[in-house]
Amino acid sequence: xxxxxxxxxxxxxxxxxxxxxxxxxxxxxxxxxxxxxxxxxxxxxxxxxxxxxxxxxxxxxxxxxxxxxxxxxxxxxxxxxxxxxxxxxxxxxxxxxxxxxxxxxxxxxxxxxxxxxxxxxxxxxxxxxxxxxxxxxxxxxxxxxxxxxxxxxxxxxxxxxxxxxxxxxxxxxxxxxxxxxxxxxxxxxxxxxxxxxxxxxxxxxxxxxxxxxxxxxxxxxxxxxxxxxxxxxxxxxxxxxxxxxxxxxxxxxxxxxxxxxxxxxxxxxxx
Numbered sequence: 001x002x003x004x005x006x007x008x009x010x011x012x013x014x015x016x017x018x019x020x021x022x023x024x025x026x027x028x029x030x031x032x033x034x035x036x037x038x039x040x041x042x043x044x045x046x047x048x049x050x051x052x053x054x055x056x057x058x059x060x061x062x063x064x065x066x067x068x069x070x071x072x073x074x075x076x077x078x079x080x081x082x083x084x085x086x087x088x089x090x091x092x093x094x095x096x097x098x099x100x101x102x103x104x105x106x107x108x109x110x111x112x113x114x115x116x117x118x119x120x121x122x123x124x125x126x127x128x129x130x131x132x133x134x135x136x137x138x139x140x141x142x143x144x145x146x147x148x149x150x151x152x153x154x155x156x157x158x159x160x161x162x163x164x165x166x167x168x169x170x171x172x173x174x175x176x177x178x179x180x181x182x183x184x185x186x187x188x189x190x191x192x193x194x195x196x197x198x199x200x201x202x203x204x205x206x207x208x209x210x211x212x213x214x215x216x217x218x219x220x221x222x223x224x225x226x227x228x229x230x231x232x233x234x235x236x237x238x239x240x241x242x243x244x245x246x247x248x249x250x251x252x253x254x255x256x257x258x259x260x261x262x263x264x265x266x267x268x269x270x271x
Contacts, residue, residue, distance in 0.1 A: 015042025017196030
């Protein structure tokens with residue numbers, strides 16, 4: 001997809017971070033937007049930023065308060081977008097959350113929570129919006145995974161499971177794309193260390209004997225956040241334009257991808 005002007009893009013998790021940056025980047029290229037987030041106030045902040053920019057052409061923007069972990073809400077969202085925009089050219093399933101805990105300390109409730117949002121939110125998005133994309137000459141789905149969908153780390157078993165699931169689902173869906181539309185492309189994006197508020201909202205459960213605190217753990221996570229949300233969004237949009245199926249996002253993502261391929265068992269020695 002070489003040109004975004006006049007297209008309609010659906011972006012989840014658009015109230016902050018990568019989702020907000022994607023909205024700004026797409027609108028700047030004349031793309032109409034259907035923006036979703038669970039936080040209505042955050043969506044309004046994104047709207048304020050968009051309103052403050054002078055975009056060329058008439059960009060139609062709609063806001064939708066949606067919990068992507070709930071099928072009924074995602075389905076209703078797709079119906080609303082169909083009514084207000086008429087079609088969907090680009091779907092970016094970006095909404096996601098984080099958690100950190102050793103398996104023995106993690107609650108099943110928290111593990112279900114992260115899977116419901118990170119994995120099922122992607123499945124619901126594809127299931128609800130793909131029918132609106134099948135009749136188009138070209139359309140793109142981007143499911144946002146993580147470099148933790150390529151490699152693993154301690155205290156990240158649930159998060160890695162959710163992001164590996166997005167990767168596997170996307171790879172399989174790409175092979176089914178011909179059954180869903182004439183020219184539907186499916187890509188998976190793998191961000192590495194993006195400067196967003198995901199660490200602040202992460203659910204952390206520390207070992208009872210840990211010398212650390214949740215605040216210290218969040219600060220430790222943020223030290224690995226090397227890439228701005230704006231640069232991450234630019235990488236994703238560049239990947240869509242080039243028709244990539246595997247989109248590396250942010251500093252370090254390429255080397256992590258390479259390490260996962262060349263050293264699938266021993267990469268953790270070097271990372």
